[in-house]
Amino acid sequence: MTKTVTQSSAPHFADRLISRIRELGHPLCLGLDPHLAQIPALFRRGDMGAGSAQTPQAVEDFLFAILERAEGRAAIVKPQIAFFEQMGWRGIEVLTKVVERARALGFLTLLDAKRGDIGSTADGYAKAYLEPGSPVEVDAITLNPYLGLDSLDPFAARAEAHGRGLFVLVKTSNPGSGDLQDLGLAESDSQTKVFVAVASALAPLSRQLVGKQTGWSSLGVVVGATYPADAAIVRERLPEALFLVPGYGAQGGSAAEAVRGFVRGPSGLEGGLVNSSRGILFPEAGDTAEASAWERAVDAALDRAIGELGEAVAGSSD
Amino acid sequence: MTKTVTQSSAPHFADRLISRIRELGHPLCLGLDPHLAQIPALFRRGDMGAGSAQTPQAVEDFLFAILERAEGRAAIVKPQIAFFEQMGWRGIEVLTKVVERARALGFLTLLDAKRGDIGSTADGYAKAYLEPGSPVEVDAITLNPYLGLDSLDPFAARAEAHGRGLFVLVKTSNPGSGDLQDLGLAESDSQTKVFVAVASALAPLSRQLVGKQTGWSSLGVVVGATYPADAAIVRERLPEALFLVPGYGAQGGSAAEAVRGFVRGPSGLEGGLVNSSRGILFPEAGDTAEASAWERAVDAALDRAIGELGEAVAGSSD
Numbered sequence: 001m002t003k004t005v006t007q008s009s010a011p012h013f014a015d016r017l018i019s020r021i022r023e024l025g026h027p028l029c030l031g032l033d034p035h036l037a038q039i040p041a042l043f044r045r046g047d048m049g050a051g052s053a054q055t056p057q058a059v060e061d062f063l064f065a066i067l068e069r070a071e072g073r074a075a076i077v078k079p080q081i082a083f084f085e086q087m088g089w090r091g092i093e094v095l096t097k098v099v100e101r102a103r104a105l106g107f108l109t110l111l112d113a114k115r116g117d118i119g120s121t122a123d124g125y126a127k128a129y130l131e132p133g134s135p136v137e138v139d140a141i142t143l144n145p146y147l148g149l150d151s152l153d154p155f156a157a158r159a160e161a162h163g164r165g166l167f168v169l170v171k172t173s174n175p176g177s178g179d180l181q182d183l184g185l186a187e188s189d190s191q192t193k194v195f196v197a198v199a200s201a202l203a204p205l206s207r208q209l210v211g212k213q214t215g216w217s218s219l220g221v222v223v224g225a226t227y228p229a230d231a232a233i234v235r236e237r238l239p240e241a242l243f244l245v246p247g248y249g250a251q252g253g254s255a256a257e258a259v260r261g262f263v264r265g266p267s268g269l270e271g272g273l274v275n276s277s278r279g280i281l282f283p284e285a286g287d288t289a290e291a292s293a294w295e296r297a298v299d300a301a302l303d304r305a306i307g308e309l310g311e312a313v314a315g316s317s318d
Numbered sequence: 319m320t321k322t323v324t325q326s327s328a329p330h331f332a333d334r335l336i337s338r339i340r341e342l343g344h345p346l347c348l349g350l351d352p353h354l355a356q357i358p359a360l361f362r363r364g365d366m367g368a369g370s371a372q373t374p375q376a377v378e379d380f381l382f383a384i385l386e387r388a389e390g391r392a393a394i395v396k397p398q399i400a401f402f403e404q405m406g407w408r409g410i411e412v413l414t415k416v417v418e419r420a421r422a423l424g425f426l427t428l429l430d431a432k433r434g435d436i437g438s439t440a441d442g443y444a445k446a447y448l449e450p451g452s453p454v455e456v457d458a459i460t461l462n463p464y465l466g467l468d469s470l471d472p473f474a475a476r477a478e479a480h481g482r483g484l485f486v487l488v489k490t491s492n493p494g495s496g497d498l499q500d501l502g503l504a505e506s507d508s509q510t511k512v513f514v515a516v517a518s519a520l521a522p523l524s525r526q527l528v529g530k531q532t533g534w535s536s537l538g539v540v541v542g543a544t545y546p547a548d549a550a551i552v553r554e555r556l557p558e559a560l561f562l563v564p565g566y567g568a569q570g571g572s573a574a575e576a577v578r579g580f581v582r583g584p585s586g587l588e589g590g591l592v593n594s595s596r597g598i599l600f601p602e603a604g605d606t607a608e609a610s611a612w613e614r615a616v617d618a619a620l621d622r623a624i625g626e627l628g629e630a631v632a633g634s635s636d
Contacts, residue, residue: 050445050446050453051451051453082433082435082439082442085442085443085446086442086443086453088410088414088452088454089408089413089453091453092410093407096406114434114435115400116434116462116464117400118491118492120353121351121400121430124404125403125404128400128404128405128406133369134369134406135368135406135407136406144432145497145498146434146463146487146490146498147487147498148496148498149494149497151492169464172436172464172466174436174465174468175466175468176465176467176469179463179466179468180464180466183503184503185504194498194501194512197498197501
């Protein structure tokens, strides 16, 4: 742990998140992935090239409008930083404003950055995103575990001191995820794969970051909905870890598959977030220059995702 | 491969880099890691907090002065993006200027970003850094392999089309690097570890990206100097891959250990880059407000690193 960060009484991330999810009745995480080529006509400016002067403003307008549609309807939003980085420093300026706006509207914020580095460099990333007053201050961040457990220390210190959340990549949703994550290990249990070993290695930190109110940990994991059987294996190893599940909707998994690693809570299945971005940001009927048609299309996409996920967590199976 | 990127006759990254290294006689990569607390008195402004208004200008002044000291003396510089990200969008603006300045002075540029993501997100990162006209346009980037080989595709497409280089994390220099990278695999060869499997999996792409002029590949790997025996294992699997070796100098490895994975070339041992940042940016005698004393201190640190590394690659061992 980084010694310069002291304990504080900051509200616990997982407690805040799960309380809000219980209120809303669904685990939707709204992914903010502004694919420039798909920004609807209503918001487009100029050629929408990543380097064009008007593009950052178009992205800002679009995402502010999305946040307005979703206000009060989702617990958390997840901006994907790559789509901002491709616009250079002006893109990071837009990200800063979008995150500030989301927090002002009452959303929790999760930055999908998949950072992973060591020592003072990891500390730099933690300072960039997980401290009170960070230039892009978010509630939680995604992390890559390839460099080892010590690479997580600076982030874990901020999770404890400032009530932040971490989601470590364990089993991702892409076709190539098995190249490394599914390699079989030479352990007594011949079924053990790399991703299972990563999950097991995270168990002590997961227990350390458990919240008093809900029993869930601020150390979460990324587990793709495209491999639901693997979710059950990870859940065994990490009973208190929140799952961030990408791969629902546009990426192919069903709502029922997405919540496969969830467990029975006081008001239905709980224990994670299910991300949807393209399905909500870019519904087919939303590619219009007409404001009310765009609003109806996004509202309908939100209704559908919330309905499907609400049903999945209310379902009788556990 | 991303289909929208077409082949071009852009000069090959590894050919450019190795040609320059042969001219200079040493493989020094100058790491640009602006630890804010260590910026010398000569350049400090205000309290040097990451969020302070004057800090980005101080970092810019400092790194421009460093580039001026190193002009014509090193083939490549490696900015670590975390130290810029911690200053928010203003930090990325400084990074943009530092990279432009480095290219104008004739340095090749390698962005230490350790990015790793999938599909359109990985494509966003590739657009941000590896295309002609990218907002922060560099010659090469470091990547994280945890998500699998498909996560490398968008970067490999730019390497081929635009003459860029990739350095994939294989065996890092930190104490925790073994947590995941050294896990033993259940293969016929009981000595095989995760990092060795990663190296083997990269072999086809490494061969695909070999340059005609020098025989070296634009697909490189990160192999820490703190584990020189592992460098030899990786070299067996990847005979054409350039090694990016961190962990020389301040991080503890000797020059001789750092070049352990190099092979005999026309003018000494070659096949990689040895990074030094803190040892050159922050020599003890450089913490001064006096310009000529600072210049002497940095020049002396450069002389020493160049001398040690030049000797190590000229040595008789192979």
